[in-house]
Amino acid sequence: MKLKQPDTPAKDSIDVTRRTFLRAAVALGGAVVAGGVPMVVLGQQGGAGTVTRNPLRIPGASTPSGLTLTCAPGTASLGGGRSTSAWLYNGQFPGPTLVANSGERAVITLSNKLPQQSITHWHGMLVPHAADGHPHQVVQPDGSYKYDFTINQRATLNWYHPHPHLKTGEQVYRGLAGAFIIRDSVDTGAAGNSLGLPFGAYEVPLIIRDATFDSRGNLSFGNKSSGFFGNTPLVNGTLAPFLAVDKAVYRFRVLNGCNARVLRLALSNEAPIHLIGNEGGLLGSPPVSLTEIMVGPGERLDLLVDLRGLGQGSTVTLRCLGAGWDLLQFRGTGVAGGTGSIPTGSLSTIAALVGPTTVTRTFTFDGMTRINGKVYDMNRIDFRVPFGVVERWRFVTNGNGPHPVHVHGAYFQVKSRSGGRARVYPWEQGWKDTVLVHDGETVDVLIRFDAHRGLYVMHCHQLAHEDNGMMTNFEVV
Numbered sequence: 398m399k400l401k402q403p404d405t406p407a408k409d410s411i412d413v414t415r416r417t418f419l420r421a422a423v424a425l426g427g428a429v430v431a432g433g434v435p436m437v438v439l440g441q442q443g444g445a446g447t448v449t450r451n452p453l454r455i456p457g458a459s460t461p462s463g464l465t466l467t468c469a470p471g472t473a474s475l476g477g478g479r480s481t482s483a484w485l486y487n488g489q490f491p492g493p494t495l496v497a498n499s500g501e502r503a504v505i506t507l508s509n510k511l512p513q514q515s516i517t518h519w520h521g522m523l524v525p526h527a528a529d530g531h532p533h534q535v536v537q538p539d540g541s542y543k544y545d546f547t548i549n550q551r552a553t554l555n556w557y558h559p560h561p562h563l564k565t566g567e568q569v570y571r572g573l574a575g576a577f578i579i580r581d582s583v584d585t586g587a588a589g590n591s592l593g594l595p596f597g598a599y600e601v602p603l604i605i606r607d608a609t610f611d612s613r614g615n616l617s618f619g620n621k622s623s624g625f626f627g628n629t630p631l632v633n634g635t636l637a638p639f640l641a642v643d644k645a646v647y648r649f650r651v652l653n654g655c656n657a658r659v660l661r662l663a664l665s666n667e668a669p670i671h672l673i674g675n676e677g678g679l680l681g682s683p684p685v686s687l688t689e690i691m692v693g694p695g696e697r698l699d700l701l702v703d704l705r706g707l708g709q710g711s712t713v714t715l716r717c718l719g720a721g722w723d724l725l726q727f728r729g730t731g732v733a734g735g736t737g738s739i740p741t742g743s744l745s746t747i748a749a750l751v752g753p754t755t756v757t758r759t760f761t762f763d764g765m766t767r768i769n770g771k772v773y774d775m776n777r778i779d780f781r782v783p784f785g786v787v788e789r790w791r792f793v794t795n796g797n798g799p800h801p802v803h804v805h806g807a808y809f810q811v812k813s814r815s816g817g818r819a820r821v822y823p824w825e826q827g828w829k830d831t832v833l834v835h836d837g838e839t840v841d842v843l844i845r846f847d848a849h850r851g852l853y854v855m856h857c858h859q860l861a862h863e864d865n866g867m868m869t870n871f872e873v874v
């Protein structure tokens with residue numbers, strides 16, 4: 398991936414006249430016209446123009462071949478002169494974006510400089526047990542762990558984060574998370590890619606999460622068993638970010654990195670967002686045009702946004718409708734740029750798993766701490782799954798949702814949802830590794846473990862639930 402350098406710091410590019418105009422527009426109900434596209438300008442915490450926005454941070458890229466990843470306490474700058482104490486991978490918040498081609502070998506040494514035990518998991522990577530970051534593999538402070546695996550899967554956005562038993566929520570919250578992008582011969586992330594997808598500065602990872610700060614401006618973590626909900630959004634560790642955008646199609650690689658919060662993404666002008674992929678890479682359909690997309694903790698989205706009509710100085714904002722937050726403001730540079738476009742045909746071919754119509758296994762997500770009535774025990778293996786066989790798994794819950802159910806070691810295909818929202822959404826097609834189960838819902842998936850045998854876990858990715866025991870060990874045999 399060609400890296401976009403962070404925008405030059407924080408001279409607000411909206412001049413006084415424009416600010417006044419924006420305020421007037423908000424007062425009048427917010428309709429302004431930008432580049433011929435009617436655009437609703439929505440205020441954030443006091444109205445457009447009154448918030449000082451900070452340039453979106455773009456984490457630096459690293460190769461996973463021969464990487465030392467150190468997790469340690471440090472200080473993270475949040476933009477606008479604000480900083481917080483945090484726990485960081487290689488001093489960065491979020492951690493470096495790992496980028497590799499499918500077929501490459503990842504050799505990574507994790508060095509734990511935290512005051513407590515840790516282990517890193519590569520969420521979405523199909524790796525042998527020994528490289529999966531199972532809670533059994535935790536290393537003590539000053540210890541290290543060596544990962545060595547071959548990346549053998551299609552292009553997608555995965556991520557990495559700690560996975561020690563009982564401490565995942567706190568460690569992720571304090572800043573330990575990063576993107577892991579896999580490329581392949583179709584999704585090369587470079588000029589000439591066969592789908593014409595935006596690349597370079599026009600492909601931007603967005604790690605969205607929430608946080609709460611104490612009176613000194615440091616991240617504060619309230620470890621509630623019902624789940625942590627912060628009162629402030631951060632994108633790539635930036636407070637109130639903006640991104641200067643050319644007249645171009647942009648590709649946003651989105652990760653919901655929140656401990657518990659489900660995000661409902663939309664654009665402030667209600668323009669369509671073109672969905673092209675999720676956890677398992679590009680969809681097996683043409684892009685799907687949507688005005689709102691729901692993404693739960695751990696889930697990823699691959700989105701195209703057409704900003705070719707955004708004139709110089711005009712803005713449009715990526716919002717979370719659930720929290721009513723402005724997440725990221727796009728500010729037009731007026732410069733025509735980029736060669737990316739929105740594909741019209743099918744993005745990839747995904748063969749539907751063929752498997753049993755009767756349920757192989759049922760998992761109930763009970764209370765806030767149990768699966769099938771049991772609290773997680775690292776030393777208990779709850780079930781065994783035959784290698785290479787398609788099974789139908791059923792996820793059921795009656796309360797304390799939403800539960801983002803995540804499986805290690807395989808991707809699955811969502812077949813049905815009954816009760817609750819009673820449908821499968823466009824962003825739930827193709828290959829998934831995490832699926833949201835709301836209260837009263839029953840979700841069926843087909844799954845086949847055909848990458849590795851060994852011990853893996855399935856758990857709720859609401860991290861307070863996970864830490865409190867909503868996790869299970871199983872063995873692929």
Ligand code: C2O
Binds near residue numbers: 560695854856
């Ligand atoms: Cu993202 Cu088992 O976790």
Ligand code: CU
Binds near residue numbers: 518
């Ligand atoms: Cu995972």
Ligand code: CU
Binds near residue numbers: 762801859863
């Ligand atoms: Cu849960």
